[in-house]
Amino acid sequence: MRTVLFDLDGTLHDKAASLQACAVDMHTRFTPSLARERFIARFVEENGVIQPKEEVFARLACAFDLPAGLAEQMRQDFDRNFARFCRGYPQVKPVLSGLKERGYRLGVVTNGRDSFQRSKIASLGIEPYFDVILTSGELGIKKPDPRIFRAALSALQAEPADTVFCGDSLEADMIPANALGMTTFWKTERVEPLPASVDLQFSHFSEFLPLIDKRPPP
């Protein structure tokens, strides 16, 4: 049976937009006396880097001379509340629903802490579309390790040749999925020529269903 696996952050979840919205809220509640644009830019930048959140908030504390207690309070608040600010990319839901109507089984394979990733998926309102959700936090294995991709295939009893992997990262998503024999859809701004690990690219979800209809997995 045909399967589509998705990465979460930067693919279904518009992480940059969510961080921006969260930064505005945190500035208002915790650091209103700081220069707003500078705080927001740095907040988005630090949270965009793959590093522990303790490090993110320690770096913010250092950059803006915040007391350690306040930075820790902000970190806890971020953990609790970030999901509220989560935004999906336009047309994610119609695409997931269109794939279900076409009989595809759907999964998420995402790197991050289990409860954090799951709270984001729930907040996006897309949880019911997925037959399986795998997080690196739960498995103790993260992309690009092929074992997390194999775990998703095995949970769905899917063959790589019948499976599309859709993600925004070449290193974490496209290269390992391609190496396992999946069809790869890269969410990116237009790139030419396409890297060898990518079968198709798209920048907006309005392109997705026509693409998969034109080139479904065999």
Ligand SMILES: [Mg+2]
């Ligand atoms: Mg990603």
